[in-house]
Amino acid sequence: MIPAAFDYTVAESAEHAVQLLGEYGDEAKLLAGGHSLIPMMKYRLATPTQLVDVGRLSDLSYINQENGHVAIGAMTRHRDLETSAVLAEACPMLAHVASLVGGPAVRHRGTLGGTMAHADSASDLPAAVLALGGTIVAQGPNGRREIAATDFFTSYFESALAADEMIVEIKVPANTGGWNYQKFNRRAQDWAIVGVAVADGGNGVALVNMGSTPLRASETEAALASGASAADAAAMAANGTTPPEDLNADGAYRTHLAQVLTRRALEAAAG
Ligand SMILES: Cc1cc2nc3c(=O)[nH]c(=O)nc-3n(C[C@H](O)[C@H](O)[C@H](O)COP(=O)(O)OP(=O)(O)OC[C@H]3O[C@@H](n4cnc5c(N)ncnc54)[C@H](O)[C@@H]3O)c2cc1C
Structure with missing residues (x-):
């Protein structure tokens, strides 16, 4: 150790x-x-x-609403997301998801930039940013570039960041439609066995712990766009995924969870 x-x-x-x-x-x-x-x-x-x-770079700890989106500095702690008045108004899903990450000690130290860069498919906030259609702002030797969350996660603990780049900001759209987050775990404060984030009334649906990266449930999103019911769209949630197998769950159980949780999240997001 x-x-x-x-x-x-x-x-x-x-x-x-x-x-x-x-x-x-x-x-x-x-x-x-x-x-x-x-x-x-x-x-x-x-x-x-x-x-x-980089943990002392306090100028990278902020949550600001700007022209249709919320800009969040990479060093913003999970606890700051959880308690942000700006997010409560403009992007309550992100505040809610942050409140479900680990326990208080984890939330007071962990940062949004850190959890995005770590790119763990079992993490909560990356899937939320993915469902929201967020953007990652990376700084490298030649300045800044923006990477869509859909292009950011590339493999197990791998991202589109170059070795000499750091995340400086994460942007999420403000004031989108209905949302919900379902985190299934056996004990409070545990990691998700499976999680589902629904944003913008179902235009964004993302899965936690259903493959090597946080994933968009693209068949569910397409079915909803074509007018399918929440139940029919949710039945497709695990299509194309390769859920991990571990002591908590095998692939078949995770597939079942993804379908059930997606239906719950879609119905709750619809109000
Ligand atoms: C007991 C425990 C329980 C937890 N439970 C959960 C949970 O339920 N859900 C959940 O989602 N997470 C959970 N976590 C993880 C937690 O959210 C971490 O804080 C987070 O994943 C990483 O953020 P960090 O700031 O601590 O990053 P660090 O640990 O400092 O860094 C993680 C990685 O990202 C890189 N990195 C950090 N910042 C940047 C940056 N700005 N740009 C580029 N690269 C960067 C580092 O080099 C490193 O490779 C848990 C952690 C612990 C210890």
Whole structure:
């Protein structure tokens, strides 16, 4: 449970962090809340030799409503999402989903940028951002670029971020239609065995823990767009997915959960 040896540098700005990533290359990892990276280092599933601490970049902690969307700084903690008056008004789904992440200690340290970059298909907030049709703003040596959430998650714990880029902001559309989030776990504060996020009255449906990445339930979305009932559309929720098998659930059980939870979420989102 003791990580391999590493050096540690505090980044003074996003530009400084990107510069350090460029200098250290594959050996470096950004440290934000540390609630995914440090456990992985303790299990030696990650062995970076250089940590670049971005957790003190308070100018990247904000939630602002701007021209039809909400802009959220990458260092914004889950607890800040949960309690944000801006999100309560403009994007209550994100605040609600943040309130379901782990326990209070996790929510006070974990950051939105960290959970997006970690790209764990079992995480709650990435699926919510995916359902909402959000955008990830990455900063690299040549400036900023925007990546649609639909293009961001590429494989197990892999994203479209380059090794010398950091997430600086996440944008989600403001004031979209009906929403709901269903998280199925056996004990409060556990990770989702399966989760379903419905946004914009069913235009966005995303699945947690149903494959190697957070996924859009595209057949369900297409069926709803063609006028299918919630029940008929939900029956397609797991089509095209490869649900993981573990001690909590096998693939058939996760498939069943995805269908049931999607129906519940669609019906609740419709009010
Ligand atoms: C006990 C426990 C329970 C948890 N339960 C849940 C749960 O129920 N649901 C859930 O969704 N999550 C859960 N989590 C995970 C938690 O939400 C993490 O905080 C989150 O996944 C990672 O955010 P972080 O800021 O801690 O990132 P870190 O651990 O600091 O970093 C994670 C990864 O992202 C990279 N990174 C961090 N910030 C950036 C950035 N701005 N740009 C680019 N790369 C970056 C790091 O280099 C690292 O590879 C749990 C964690 C713990 C320890």
